Every structure is written in C-alpha cells, then in structure tokens.
Amino acid sequence: MKKMYTSILVKSKTIALFFWNIKVILNIIMKKQDILILYLSNSSLESNVIGWARHYGNKKKIGMPGDNDSPPYERGIEAIHDGWRLFQSSQLEQHAKGDEYRTGYLKYEFFFEKIK
Amino acid sequence: MKKRKNNNFLLTDNQMAEFVSKGYLIFDNIIDNKINKKFLSEIGHTSTSLNKKNTDQAWLAEHYNEIMKTSKIPLVKAGTPLKKAYKKNSALNDVINNPVLSGAIKSLVGDKPKLDHHFLHITFPSKYYHDANQKISQGNHNDCVIDPREKTFDIQLFYFPTAVEKNMGGTRYIPGSHFRMVNEMAIARYHNIRGQKHVVCPAGTVIIFHHNIWHGAGINNSKKIRYGFKIRLMPTQKQVKLWTKKTYKNNHDEEALYWNRGIEKNSIKEILQKTEPWFEADSGRLDILNRIRLWRHITNDKNFDAAYWLTRIENDYN
Numbered sequence: 001m002k003k004m005y006t007s008i009l010v011k012s013k014t015i016a017l018f019f020w021n022i023k024v025i026l027n028i029i030m031k032k033q034d035i036l037i038l039y040l041s042n043s044s045l046e047s048n049v050i051g052w053a054r055h056y057g058n059k060k061k062i063g064m065p066g067d068n069d070s071p072p073y074e075r076g077i078e079a080i081h082d083g084w085r086l087f088q089s090s091q092l093e094q095h096a097k098g099d100e101y102r103t104g105y106l107k108y109e110f111f112f113e114k115i116k
Numbered sequence: 117m118k119k120r121k122n123n124n125f126l127l128t129d130n131q132m133a134e135f136v137s138k139g140y141l142i143f144d145n146i147i148d149n150k151i152n153k154k155f156l157s158e159i160g161h162t163s164t165s166l167n168k169k170n171t172d173q174a175w176l177a178e179h180y181n182e183i184m185k186t187s188k189i190p191l192v193k194a195g196t197p198l199k200k201a202y203k204k205n206s207a208l209n210d211v212i213n214n215p216v217l218s219g220a221i222k223s224l225v226g227d228k229p230k231l232d233h234h235f236l237h238i239t240f241p242s243k244y245y246h247d248a249n250q251k252i253s254q255g256n257h258n259d260c261v262i263d264p265r266e267k268t269f270d271i272q273l274f275y276f277p278t279a280v281e282k283n284m285g286g287t288r289y290i291p292g293s294h295f296r297m298v299n300e301m302a303i304a305r306y307h308n309i310r311g312q313k314h315v316v317c318p319a320g321t322v323i324i325f326h327h328n329i330w331h332g333a334g335i336n337n338s339k340k341i342r343y344g345f346k347i348r349l350m351p352t353q354k355q356v357k358l359w360t361k362k363t364y365k366n367n368h369d370e371e372a373l374y375w376n377r378g379i380e381k382n383s384i385k386e387i388l389q390k391t392e393p394w395f396e397a398d399s400g401r402l403d404i405l406n407r408i409r410l411w412r413h414i415t416n417d418k419n420f421d422a423a424y425w426l427t428r429i430e431n432d433y434n
Contacts, residue, residue, distance in 0.1 A: 039309075041396050042396060049310070050396065051306050053305060054307070063307060064252045064307065065252075065253045065254065065255050065256055065288070065308070065332050066253050066307070066314065066332065067253070067307065067308065071308070101402050101405055103295055103296050103297070103399045104296050104297045105298055105302070105303065106306060106309075106396070107398075107399060108396065
C-alpha cells in the first residue's frame with residue numbers, strides 16, 4: 001500500500017514538474033515586447049525628448065495619441081539608463097537641393113524595446 | 117482688435133504675427149449663448165439624447181445619421197462664396213457674421229473667401245463605442261495631402277457650441293506645426309509632442325487654425341456629447357495686407373542674435389522668433405525662417421527680418 005502511495009506521489013510530482021517546465025518554456029517563448037519611440041531635439045542620444053509614443057506587448061495596456069503631456073524621460077540617454085535597448089535610429093540625410101528650408105517630419109527618431 | 121470706421125473689426129499686427137508664428141488664434145466665448153442654443157436646436161441636439169437605454173453602436177450610428185439628415189446645416193457646394201453659404205436667419209450665418217470673427221476672416225483670407233467644405237464633428241462618450249479601435253484617440257494629422265503652397269493658406273474655423281471640459285477629449289493641436297510639410301496621417305506615429313495643447317473652452321468659442329496645423333481628436337470620457345463644427349475657407353486673392361493699409365518698411369535696426377539687450381516684449385520680431393518646446397535644434401530654426409518669409413509676404417515688406425535670420429543667408433555676392 002505504502003509503495004502504491006509513493007508511486008502515485010512520484011508520478012504526480014513528475015507530472016507537475018512537466019507542466020511547470022512547459023510553463024517556463026512558454027514564458028520564454030511568449031515573452032512580449034514593449035516599444036518606446038522617442039523623438040529628440042538633435043541627433044545625439046544625450047539631447048532632449050521632444051516627442052514620444054509607448055506601445056505594449058500586453059494587450060490590456062494601450063498607448064494612444066495625446067495620452068500624456070509630459071515626456072517619460074527628459075533626455076534620450078535616460079531611456080538607456082532605465083533598461084531600454086535601442087534597436088533603431090534615424091539616419092542623417094543630406095538636404096535635397098532646392099528643398100533645404102522646407103521642414104517636415106520629426107528628424108531624430110529612436111526606437112527602444114524591453115522584453116518582458 | 118481694431119474697430120474701423122466702417123464698423124469692421126480687423127486683426128492687429130500682433131494677432132497676425134501670432135497666427136503666422138503659432139498657426140492659430142483663439143476667440144474664447146465669442147459667440148453668445150442665444151446663438152449657441154439656436155445652433156444646437158438646428159442640429160437636433162437634445163439634452164436627453166444620451167439617456168436612451170439603447171447604447172449599442174447601431175443606435176449611435178442611427179443617431180448621427182439622423183442629425184445629418186434632419187439638421188439645418190445646409191449642403192453647400194465646394195467653392196461657394198462664404199457670403200452665400202448660409203441662410204440669413206441661421207445660426208451659422210450669425211456665427212460667421214460675428215463682427216470680431218468676420219474681421220478675423222477678412223484679415224486672414226480677404227472679404228471674398230470661398231467655402232471649401234464644412235462638417236459637424238460629433239463625439240459621443242467613449243462608453244457608447246464598442247469597437248476597440250474607436251476607444252482610441254485620433255492620431256495626429258494635418259487636414260491636407262502634401263500641400264506645396266508656401267505663401268497662400270486656407271483657414272479652418274472650429275466652432276464649439278457647448279463648453280469643452282477637460283475630460284471631453286477636445287482637439288489636441290501642436291502650436292507652430294503649420295509650416296511642416298507632411299502628408300496627413302503619416303504623422304500618426306507621433307503620439308505625444310512636447311507643448312501639445314488640448315481644446316478646453318467655454319461654449320461659443322471659435323478657434324481659427326491654419327489649414328496645415330497638426331491636430332487630432334481626443335476621447336470623450338464625459339457623459340456629454342462633444343460638438344465641433346468646422347468650416348474651411350480658401351482665399352480668392354493674394355493674402356497681402358488684408359488687415360491693414362499701413363506701409364511696412366523694415367528699418368534694418370536689427371538686434372543681433374543672443375548678445376543684445378533683449379528683444380522688445382510682444383514685438384513682431386519677438387513673436388516670430390519664439391520657439392516651440394518641440395522644435396528640434398536645427399529644424400526649429402528653419403521654422404523661424406519660414407515665419408519671417410510669410411511675414412514678408414503678408415506685409416509686402418520684402419526687406420523685413422528679425423535678427424538677420426534671412427539677411428545672413430541672402431548676403432551672396434556671386
């Protein structure tokens with residue numbers, strides 16, 4: 001009888017361990033990406049934040065236009081200090097002849113991510 | 117605001133410079149309550165319209181369509197002269213003939229502007245929307261495709277017949293963005309821009325925007341309907357000295373950049389050089405150049421400058 005109980009206990013532990021491992025693997029596979037987009041006042045990461053957007057991997061959280069009048073960081077580098085990983089920034093492009101004084105889109109765009 | 121002999125109110129030089137610099141002028145509570153009520157009655161607004169038990173989206177669309185069908189807002193053909201757009205006794209006719217507003221319209225686009233289009237924006241409380249996409253605020257955009265005009269501009273009157281409170285998601289707009297040549301919703305990625313503003317105003321407020329200003333609607337988190345009536349006007353003449361007969365002549369008595377005794381407060385030159393919190397260090401300077409260029413055009417003063425921003429790059433002997 002005791003052997004039978006021990007066997008059931010061992011089997012239960014094995015099954016539990018199996019599902020726990022599945023959960024761990026799923027967590028690793030299903031990790032989600034949060035995105036932070038910053039627009040800076042010049043091409044240096046040290047410069048001031050003039051525009052921003054947040055997007056969340058968790059679909060219960062929504063980043064939307066006009067959701068905050070204060071920037072998340074004063075300067076771009078502060079995002080790095082806070083654990084955001086930079087994965088893209090805009091290039092510096094030569095001004096097209098005849099169009100040197102026309103202004104348009106925000107020039108200094110930086111994309112960051114956090115994997116959670 | 118100047119009152120002329122012929123009883124027309126025209127904008128002042130400083131108001132014109134503010135418009136050139138920021139891209140908008142706000143006239144708080146300019147339309148009296150009688151006209152606001154008349155407008156609401158003409159569009160079929162009732163204070164109980166949101167008390168219906170049926171809050172599904174079908175009812176909401178039905179309600180909107182009903183207002184479009186039964187309201188007294190006329191169907192006006194594009195290009196109709198503003199003077200012929202609205203019936204004499206209508207609330208909208210009262211709005212555009214408000215002495216201060218008609219003076220501002222005349223100052224900016226002349227006395228024979230044409231109506232491009234008009235539209236009644238109705239924003240229901242967010243709880244009435246079930247589709248997740250409709251619970252998200254509108255992205256920043258300008259109201260045009262790529263518009264190559266550098267000197268000519270249209271104006272858009274935004275008339276708010278009821279008070280817009282903070283939680284009603286009034287239009288978000290970016291001061292000074294009107295020189296930026298972009299293509300409509302292409303800028304929707306810019307969720308927030310430092311210095312952005314949100315319309316919060318008393319009933320009867322009218323804001324006149326440059327057609328190219330960046331803006332977007334917010335979410336209405338109140339229990340009330342938010343209305344905004346937009347009228348887009350285009351000029352039929354050169355926009356040169358429409359508000360004044362004064363001769364402008366730059367005296368070249370320029371304060372130098374930075375090392376000076378301070379630019380005269382509220383002077384045209386100070387208004388045109390005031391940077392916005394979101395201006396990039398480099399492109400922001402180009403925006404100042406573009407303001408000065410537009411000021412030269414509307415004053416017909418080809419030599420006007422502020423702190424040599426343009427003179428410096430025009431000093432070319434080759």
